[in-house]
Amino acid sequence: MFDFVPTRSDGDALREYAELFRASFPDAGHLNETYLKWLYSENPSGKVVGFDAYAEGRLAAHYVTVPADVFIQGVRQRGLLSLNTATHPDFQGKGLFTELARRTYERGAELGFNFVYGVANANSTPGFIRKLGFQLVRPLDAKISLGHVAKVDWPAVCRTAAFRRQWTEAHLAWRARNPQNAIRFASNRDGVLTAFASTDKPGVVVAGEFSPDGPVTALPCASVPILPRLFIGLLPEASRRRGLAIDVPKALRPSPLNLIYLSLDQKQKTLPADQIALSFLDFDAY
Structure with a gap:
């Protein structure tokens, strides 16, 4: 029997989550308390939305989504980025992730969020689609270039992109x-x-271009190093022209990455695959 409770972001909870991540992913040292505090509670778009599963007071599984402000077909909406999930090795195989996800999305809808999106690898994509009803929008591009990955009409992207953070x-x-x-x-x-x-x-x-929303005057700026640039993401087909980038060979990619999407309010049930603006900045790839 499991008890399900909404995710918290206080110090005790963050320590508990960090311990769960260490037990579940021994090589993922970045999932520590400092990182979780930044991600879970300092985001200007709001604190994370998620659920935890406990077994007799012991944290068995954890799942969170991160609030994000996104333009969908030119209309600003409140979205949730599906991100951190972990199940303790002692409790795997019991369907906890699916139950936590369903509760999270119900809670997100209650809080007024319009949709959930995520970038899933090859192993997790089928579960999101079959069990949770996500749309597989399309696989992400992975390209290497020595300059701009493509020539992009950014004013047109801002006007017409179906998805833009x-x-x-x-x-x-x-x-x-x-x-x-x-x-x-x-x-x-x-x-x-x-x-x-x-x-x-x-x-x-890793690099990605975008058009900021409003003036920016106090960001950490520097010249892009004269090094090969990795682009992971998507650009609207109608707003770009081919650049000098080359595709990263599939054999060199750790796993194919797929953009997935789930409407919570049914206003925009699916996304057109050729009208997406997405870079590493939009899904915490690095």
Whole structure:
């Protein structure tokens, strides 16, 4: 018998979650209390929404979604990014993730959130689709370039993208403070920003361009290193022209990544796959 309770973000809860992550993912050292405090309670869009499962007072499983402000078909909506989940090895195989997810989405709808999105790997994608009703929007592109991944008409993207994360200065400043991998920004003359961060591959940075929502004056800025750039994401087909980027060979990718989507209010039941603007910045890839 399990007890299900909403996720918390106080110090005691964060320590408990960090212990669960260590037990479930011994190699994921970044899921510590400092990182969880930043992610769970300092986000300008709000604290995480999620559920925990307890067995006789012992934390058995944990799942959270992170609030995100997103433009869907040009209309600003409140979304939830499906992110951290863990089940203690002693309690795996009991369907806890599915139950936690269903409770989380019900709670999210009650709080006025419009949808849930996520980036799932090959192993988890089928469960989200079959058990939880997500749409498989499309696999993400993974490209390497020495400059811009593509020539993009960003004003057109801002007008017409079916999915585009809102990034104000407050949101960007928070995102840049990721205690596990600080993000820097470089500004182009046309006002487009490039966000970039380190990767686990020496000599490669992850980078993504976007048009900020409103003025930005106090972000951590620097020149993009003259290194190969990794792009992980999607660009609207009608708003870009082919650049000099090349696809990362599938054999070199750790796992195919898929954009998934679930409407909570049924106003936008599915997303058109060719009208998505998404970069590493939008789903905590680095």
